[in-house]
Amino acid sequence: MWISIISLFPEMFKTVIKYGIINKSIKKKLLKISFWNPRDFTKNKNRKVDSKIYGGGGGVILKAEPLIKSIFKVKLEMKDNVKVIYLSPQGKKINISYIKKLLLYDKIILLCGRYKGIDERVINNYIDEEVSIGDYILSGGELPAMILIDILIRHIPGVLNTISSNNTDSFFNNGLLGSPNYTRPRVLKELGKKNVPSILLSGNHKKIKEWRLQQSLGITWLKRPDLFKKKKLTEKEKILFNKFKNSYFKNK
Template sequence: MWIGIISLFPEMFKAIIDYGITNKGIKKKLLTLNFWNPRDYTKKKYHNVDCNIYGGGSGVILKAEPLIKSIHAAQYKVNNSAKLFYLSPQGKKINKSYINNLLTYKNIILLCGRYKGIDERIINYYIDEEISIGDYILSGGELPAMVLIDILTRLIPGVLNTKSSNDTDSFFNNGLLDSPHYTRPRILKNKEKVPEILLSGHHKKIQEWRLQQSLGNTWLKRPDLFKKKKLTKEEKILFNEFKNKLIKKNL
């Protein structure tokens, strides 16, 4: 996957380029990141990228012309074949299905706003879609872009060692949250024990236990997700067992 990034602060992306799963994807040549800084398309590098808003009001926004030149340069790199996304709190909130749709594109460009945003004409005439990672305000689009890149990189075939690592993650686990996980030591602080089922070596029972815990976790922590889930006959039995055990425990 090729991702072009338009940002006033490309240096921020070193955090994901030099470390973690994104670094792994780049080293495997499964992911390419290229950057364009609107400052490079102005007469004075540290001036003329932002301006006061017409009509008055506090704050500044990014000017159109440096952004247009950045967009053209980024699109030229991939023969105008990239979809252009603007990271914005006004955009469509990303979810599992939206991420899967993004993965169908070979080339995408992410435009990171700053300050109070960008000239509306850029959104109207150049942006294909506005996207958001949540209902809150950040100082710019760089952090949301990094979040999005990390999500996408994990799902690029070949980046992770095993496909099942993704399949069992929360949200990608058939719409459920993940089950609890444990590692050494078996007993923590002389009282907290790893569930015996996980030490049994009985793979079918372990799989059933994990499914049951996923159902229970989702019911307890994200009832909104659980309501959307259509349970199979097996899942209904496992969930009812989970609920009954919880009720007995709290009596």
């Protein structure tokens, strides 16, 4: 995947691309990231890209011309099948369903706004989609862009060491939260008798898979009832969930 980022502050991304799976993806040549600064497309000496809003009111927005020129230049570089996304609190919220659709594109432009936003004419004529990471305001689109990139690359084949690691993530797993995970040592002295569930040490992969599904159903029900209400349970899932619920109330 090739992602081009249009931002007034491309330096903000330096640390992100230096570590973790983003860095590994770049080294494996599974991901390419390019940066473009709208200031480079201005004619004025001070490279000013913002201006006051017509009609009055506080704050400034990014001007249309530098952004349009940036988008044209990036599209010329990336060529065909490019999706232009504007990170905005007014956009639709990012979820796993959206991520799966976005993976159909191998070339993406992320436009990071600043201040009170950007000229509406850019949105109406040059942006394919507006997306948001939540109902709150940030100083700019750089942090949301970093989050979107991190979510996306986890689903690019070859990025994670195993496919199952990705498929068992929360939300990716049929809209459910992930099941609990444990690792060595088996016994933590600080917790006394509380131990790793024996089923996970049994070697019975069919039973382990059922246990994990049961836990995912129960944990989603407890922690994210809004998600659980949307889930249409199969007969098998109903049985597993009822077992979880009975055990939960029994131990309360």
